[in-house]
Amino acid sequence: MFAAYAARFDREQPLNALELGERPEPLAPPNWAVIQVRAASLNHHDIWSLRGVGLAEEQLPMILGCDAAGIDADGNEVVVYPVIGATGHGVGPRERRSLLTEKYQGSFAEQLSVPQWNIVPKPRELSFEEAACLPTAWLTAYRMLFTNAGVRPGDSVLVQGAGGGVATAAVVLGAAAGLRMFVTSRDEAKRKRAVDLGAEAAFESGARLPHRMDAVLETVGAATWSHSVTSLRPGGTLVISGATSGPNPPAAELTRIFFLELKVVGSTMGSKEELTGLLNFCAARNVRPVIDSVLPLSRAREGFARMAGGDLFGKIVFTP
Template sequence: MFAAYAARCDPEHPLNGLELGDRPEPQAPPHWTVVEVKAASLNHHDLWSLRGVGLREEALPMILGCDAAGVDEDGNEVVLHSVIGATGHGVGPEERRTLLTEKYQGTFAERVAVPRWNLLPKPAALSFEEAACLPTAWLTAYRMLFTNAAVRPGDSVLVQGAGGGVATAAIVLGAAAGLRVFVTSRDEAKRKRALELGAEGAFEAGARLPHRMDAVLETVGAATWQHSVRSLRPGGTLVISGATSGQAPPSAELNRIFFLELRVVGSTMGSKEELSSLIDFCVAKGIRPVIDTVLPLAEAREGFARLARGELFGKIVLTV
């Protein structure tokens, strides 16, 4: 079958390890099933995999892709939850949880094998392309906002780095939930788009904000860390789920964190139950993932290059 896969890892030039071509058909062990992929979306996790982060050399070649929506063996339209082994379903009870592509072949292919437990019904209201955006970036944003930041309607939230999949998801979800959403970006066009999505204010990276925030969602890392900490009210919460600009800020701001009793919370993906709630929320509120580009799987390299350059606003989706 045709697939986009990591043939080798290159920390400096990750796209050098990306290849497109034939890979073996997936095999489904007991309690697993094979899903015909209709759409899959790109994440920074895929670029990190090509750099060798979380992907061991002995696991190569590895089909990339965590997210997908498709059709199962019984003809049901489904969405895939990307975390394998979270509860032992389909794998040994002692197996640590992993994302697809860390141990098991991913979704950038015509077909993928996953535990049956990892499938959720795709609502008719969502297209395959829209549904494929939810399991990683949108689920990450959902968990950051409603589980780990624990914000309520009327609370103010700062989203650093408007434009990426998690950031655009947080803007849309936050606005739909009645939050006061503020964003930063170096790109004027992205700031304007964020306002169109429902953000109350959009500012240059590092700019002074109109008031202190109840929560900050941080995925950028070193470049925005100081601004994130300094933007919180006393007792506020900083939720971090990524560090695309690096993990070593000029200052950790430890004095401010302990003196103002700030909460710093790590956040990774989300549970199957949270994904189900996210899907229901999108349908009930009529909100849809922001899609930057839709490409056929055969043009996956163009999508990876666009993601690596940071040119996107929303998600890049590959269709099969």
Template sequence: MFAAYASRIDRDQPLNGLELGERPEPEARPGWTIINVKAASLNHHDLWSLRGVGLDEKLLPMILGCDAAGTDADGNEVVIHSVIGQSGHGVGPDEPRSILTERYQGTFAERVAVPAWNVLPKPKELSFAEAACLPTAWLTAYRMLFTNAGVRPGQSVLVQGAGGGVATAAIVLGAAAGLRVFATSRDENKRARAVELGAEAAFEAGARLPHRVDAVIETVGAATWSHSVKSLKPGGTLVISGATSGPNPPAAELTRIFFLELKVVGSTMGTKEELADLLSFCAATGVRPVIDSTLPLDRAREGFEKMAGGELFGKIVLTV
């Protein structure tokens, strides 16, 4: 079957390890099922995999891709929850959780094998492309906002780095849930798009906000860390799920954190139950993922290049 896969690790030039071509069919081991992929979406996790982050070189070649929507053997339309082993379903009870492509072959292929427990019904209201955007970036944003930040309608939230998949999802979900959403970006066009999606206002990176916020959604890391901490109200919550600009900010802001009793919460992906809630939320409210572009699987390299260059707003979807 045709697939996009990592053939080798290159930490400096990750796309050098990306290959497109034939790979073996997935194996239907006990408790697992094979899904015919209709659409899959790119995440920064795929670039990190090509750099060898979370992917052991001994497991190469590895088909990339965490997210997918498609059909099962009976023709049912389904969505895949990409966290494997979180509840011990389909793998050994002592196996630590992982994401597709870290231990098991991913979704950038015509077919993928996953534990049957990881398959959820796709709401008929969502297209395959829309549903394929939800299990990683949108689920991450959903958990950051509603589980880990615990914000309520009427409260305010700052989303750093408008344009990325998680940040875009946080803007749309936050606005739909009645939050006052502020966003930042270095790009004027991305700031305008953020407002179109429901942000109350969008500012240049590091700009002073009209007022301090109840929570910050942080995926950028070192470049925005200080601004994030300084933008919080006393007792506010900073939720971080990524560090695309680097993991080591120049100042930890520890004095401000303890003096204002700020909370710093790490967040990774989300549960199967949270994904089910997110799917229902989108189906019921009309909220839809922001799709930057859609490409056939055999043009996956174009999608990777666009994501690596930061030239996107929303998700890139690969169709099979």
């Protein structure tokens, strides 16, 4: 079957490690199932895999891709929850949880094998391309907002770095839930698009805001950390789920954090139950993922290059 996979590691030029070509069709051990992939979306995790982060060399070649929507053996339209081993279903009870492509072959292929427990129904209101955007970036945003930020309708939330999958998801989901969403970006076009998606206002990175925020969603890291901390009201919450600009900010802002009793909450992905909630929320509220582009899997290198260069707004989706 045709697939996009990591054949080697290249920390400096990760796209040099990406290969497109034939790979063996997957098998289904007991309590596993083979899914016919109809759409799969790209994440920063896939580029980090090409750099060798979270992946051992002896596991190569590794088919990339965490997110997928497709059809199971019974003809049902399904979405794949990408965390394997979270409960022991389909794997050993002591197996540490991992994301697809960290141990098991991923979704950038015509077929994908996962534990049956990891399969959830796809709402008929969502296309395969839309549903494939949800399990990683959109689920991350859903958990950040509705589980970890502690916000209610009417509260103000700042999203750092408009344009990426998690950031655009947070804006759309937050606006649909009655939150006042604000964003920052260095790119004027991305700021305008964020407002079109439901943000109340968009600002230059690091700009002074009209008022303090109840919560800040942080995925950028070192470049925006100080601005995130200083943008919070006393008692506010900073939720961090990534650090694409680096994990070590120049100042930790510890004095401000303890003096204003700010909360700093780490957030990683989401549960299978939260994915089901996200799918149902999108279907019921007519919320649709922001898709930058849909490309055939044969053009995966183009999609990876767009993500690596930051030249995107929303999710990139591959169709086998």
